[in-house]
Amino acid sequence: MTREAGSANDDLLLKVSPPRVQRHLISRPRLLASDAAFHGFPAILIQAPAGFGKTSLLAQWRLEHLSHGVVVAWLTAQPRDNPERLAQALALAVRQGAGRPGFGHVLLDAVVPSGLEGITIWLAELAQTALDVVLFVDEANSLPPASREALAYLLRNAPPNLRTVIAARPDCHLDIDDLIAYGQCAVVDPAMLRFRLNETLELVQGRFGARVDNDTAARLHELTEGWPLGVQLALTVIARGADARADVAGMAALGGALRDHIPALLLSNLEPEDREFATRISILDHLHPELCRAVAQVDDAAERLVRLGRDTPVFVASEQGEWLRMHMLVRDVLRQAFAGLPASQRAEAHARAAGWLAERGQLEQAARHALVAGQTEKAYELTERSLYESIMAHGRQGVVLEWLNQLPAAELDRRPRVLLAVAWTLSTSERHDDAGRYVERILAQPDVNDALRCECALILSGAAVFADDPDRFALLHDPWAESPPLRDPLLLQVHANRTAYRSLLEGDPAMARLRQQQSPRGDFGSGLGYVGRWGELIIGLSYLWEGQVQLADSLLQPALASAEVELGRRSRLSCMLAALLASAVWERGRPGEAAALLADRLDVLEHGGLPEALLLAYRTMARMAMADGAEHRAMELLAGLDAVGTARALPRLRVASLVEQVRMHARRYRAQTCRTLCERIEAMMKGDELPPGRLWRGSVVALQGLAQGYAAIAARDWRGALEPLARAGTLAQQIRLERLHIELLALRAFALDRCSEMEGEALMRETMDLAASYGLVRVFDDAHPDVGQWARAIAAPGDSPPRRAPLPAPPEPVAPRPDPTRGTVLTPKEREVLDMLARNLSNKEIGRAMQVGETTIKWHVKNLLAKLDAGTRKEVVVRARILGLLQSSA
Template structure:
């Protein structure tokens, strides 16, 4: 309560004191206050359970608004904040933020107006103040009911110079549904506050630097599922150790500590009934109120689940309709507690889950619970009914492989649809030979009709693709290309995909896309359907094949996001799509995007990736490492690709690995190393055990000619390089491999130039094609001297230099290098703090306002301004800003 004559209680002062933003807080671009959809809204509601970083986000927004000259009032809500006290808190918050000692004088008197009258007076005084005000109210769930009504009244009647931001737990209802419905307010929930993978990587780099790599960050992200508090705790635990990679690799230790935290934070404070409820539903992968009621036999399961999902961070993400999913960390802890129940209690819970899931046609999950409950025959029957659809519609190879390990051999032979599901799963992996044996068992059974024969041929053709035997694929595919049974939409979609892939093998990427456009579109239930996803993969591969990386990138980014969401980030198909997207991102000179999308996926590709995806992933990673100056890491990756090719018996990948190594050594003119690698390529090509088919051989032959070209370049025998370059170009032209043709055209021009001949015509064509396709890395990756030569010629006016990439700086240093280049071009280097002060000076902020925005004292700001005057040879703030704009140190307005 106010004391009169300008004095206020200490607890009121504490209520309006904003928290400091941690110096290591990661600023997430999509959550900046200037970003859509929140940029122009006058009211924002942030609702999420504890541990989702609501207060940190609000503190960050406060600094952003301060940097734009706004007055930002902060109020931390308390249970004793009746409407009168709330109005006084609001008045004091604006008085302190604006530096106006008379603001809210009437409200802060010993006996101020109560109820909504005080809020109305505050709004009226604010409207007349001519201030641009942002009001932040944190922890609104602590307010009594009457004050929450007053806050809703304030948001509805806010004047045009007021923006209101409120943070609260999900169980709080502010009665502003009308504002949300009409778009006058936006609600930001826990799904938006979760860290995305790239944000987790940025956070780990900022905290741990070189101690952590992308794969480690991706594994930690998967463990915590982007939960901000979980990430903070995990980083604290890792920071205590010496080896971050080892700490995260040993997930058992890290998980145990995170689980312990979950127990302390959640279960210790729960009502016993809630604890029992969570323990019993933890056996479910997906949660529905009716399912939870069936398993627990709690009459109030619907209400209890809804309440716990609002009040606790146990539930990681919601899905369609009424379905929820439990956070992995919480589920692991709760399942350990479930295992402490009696065997009878456990069996009964699983049996009830199986019965409910079977009734609602969720057969795969029902089968798993039935097997756990000891109902084996029921489990096998449910599995037979579900797994074929699971692989064909949803691509759940992991589930099929798990059942293969569980099922007795006799049961598998008795159930032909299980055999088919198993054969499909093994065919699209490194276990393609096992798929052939299963197909033989299927065809040995009586009553094999045309549909089954066609499907078996498709399975074997798929196995041939994963065995990198395109000629066998063509031999198996062609007889059924136009003779497939017409009544099965899924098989028709598979055949359409195979027709498209067949056209691509013949060097017809445009025809491949046309085949996909003409494919039948059946009902594949949820999502786009697994077989239709393969169509997206083939179209993306066709764009990569011909060098149309911009089109590939625009197609593959949403495709990868969708596959990650529905299939899982470490699903083999998701990883194969990601390899294509990473290759496109790299060619577009976005190394950070490429590294992010490939993080923690390489091991999956090694085991079950399509050969082309595996090759693209390794090549992209090797080129990124080389561009960052880590040539030893690049060579290690290429040797690893060679080893994977040897283990999986994929000789074309071995030859591609050796060719890429030749390219890398040629960049440093290591002629002896290149000769030895070419000898290894020739030895592999002479192996009589290799495929002699036309399709396989011509892909290998072009790699060999490219290797010979680079070997001659390494020896600086420019005349000798011209012939293999011509032969390779002719082969690439037949195959319509556009990116390779542009690379060879540039190399040919470079070799002619070294021979003293006119090569500008070839170079002009190569650069123009690279510009058209968006291939920003092609020349720098081909040879460093070629990249430098193209850049020099481009700078002289042959082509726009901005469209030709120089060898990239390490991803973490790109922004720093750009700043140094800009500043050093004018004979000066500004420190990061000086640059920040300069930006704020350009917004006409006073020293005091700059200090608030930067969280530093006014004396420090004056010192930075003095240094800027000296460096910019300016005598006034206006002069300093003007000279900075002329020199390009800050952006010119308009």
């Protein structure tokens, strides 16, 4: 081989050297190479702008394939890679990856044919080998046009033993649309590469542990919008802080630091003309090519948006066809730049936006721009036309409250529909008392008819629901229960929702669902409509009411996903749906999912959530803390629930907080503490400020009986616990609170068993059967750890099992299992080496997969031979399977 050829090969070595996997990267199951979404595709194209982790994903996939004994060839493309040089690089990549020094000798040691002939020679030689090869091509966008054509030729003529994975920017056109259309090539786009909330939570927890809570991690995710590079930068900002807890307690400091880094990265590649264009359209919340053309006064707005959306992460496509939106951090920076423009230019831009939006029926956004442009009368007129629909059809309470603070009082009285919108908004919040005053102003208007009076009754009954006064709700709803004088389909749906809720309060969840199913179906525009989602919430609540957590789970999962897309993750309705779903998945034994659902949502629920949703959220979080052994955190949460109940004048929440505290202390048999808490409950129940109604008292009295039963258990007064538990169980059964009824039955069975009563175990078996049918996994452990342990002992093999499947133990926390190797302990690295030995990988192949040297692998194998008392690698694998360290299958 000549000196020139050797130098060329040395130059190519850098191209075929793969990068190391970063230490803090997480393996996202949905993006593993082994995921079913990528099975059967001979080619995969990963296409996204900078900062989306394309190279990191390729590096992770490389290690994944290496761990399965597959030959992996890596190539980093460069602008000077003509087809001849590309063919040489491919040959060297396979030679390095397969450890075959003779592969590609024609291409590397002789004159390389021109054009596509070199690629043909490489494909032919690869097809003749007995190797399964995965080829990774990174930065394919750097290739010149002729080499992109050669790469497409390679994909179309790939032999069966070759699989190709390509990473490229969106502006890279490989002309393989036919392969994609016919299922020969899978595409991974930016939406797939963005971090999802649960992935961000896992990443933050893995890097910072308990120093950063889920709420802060969720806010970080929202701030970066899941952009992988943005998430990594945010974590770097946190890590550099002197006090990580202080840095992330409030996101202001973090947001400021991110605004110094992320916008610079996102905007660094913009040409001056593009930056000016982006500055002028930054005043828009949602971007449309024609709207941007009108505001920025440029004819090529559509082409600019397409190019910028393809080349940078600044613009994100929305679900609305041609509409896009701008990254939040970048938009804030550009709006600051827009504020520096002359006042006349700013006013003209807002006026043009207002005119375009008003012509197309987007009245509320048009009103905002008109107000900024100084067109106050037009803004108020557009507000009157749009605000009522904003709250009724879209649930945009924040928009209504913003306009309430900007509209003069005189304008409100001139515009009755604005008054209605404000009253509706306040009735479904912590300001429910204020809603009554606006209703009085509405009814004081001339020409009030029965339809308006009925709507006002709906407003006030909604306020009663948020005030947790079910008896007042019934008093307001019942006169209009039959044949309401309403014609608006939205109001008819609201009335149907309230009728279903009325049945639920009477303890008839099945009738509530029937009422909801029989509700009129109007045309609410796209999707189900905001009021229809309230119907889904009521049905979900009815399932939780009777303990049907499996049905609640299946209903609320899609409902929440849809609500988050249309309303936003932190909208009130989304947060309430999440609270209900978190309670269901916790009961089903999925604590990680419950924690992610409640992350960064508690503050929204505190100010605008239904009392029931707020109670479920706090109770679920407190029980998760107890299960994790963080009793201090559970006590803090329950104290917070009591404080919210006091601030919002919701005494049932205060009673529920005290009952949960009794439950928590009864788990440790703290008899005196439980007695003191029960005395506080009794004193509260005797207070004159509590609602006197039958419906309110019914649910609270059952909770009081539960607390008294727990207090007797804490004192080990087993006989004394039977009467309050039985009384509370009767009340729970009357109003169909089946989950509470099952818990009370289990506690009664436990007390009977401690009294040496034979019927205790029989009652417990029946209760376990009920819990299994409802899907309640956590109910016994949440009731009392001794009850949970007893339930598992009854369901253990050797006893007569319940008729249904045995109750599984809660998945968290998991007690450490004894090591089956009779005291032999394997390190994580040794276990990883052992797994690869079972796949018949050589030391060299294992070293590549683990990114360590072959000498290190030999050292690990030597330790395995000694620890497992084996003489050969094969004996190591056999003994590991016997001892349970490996699965029995190969």
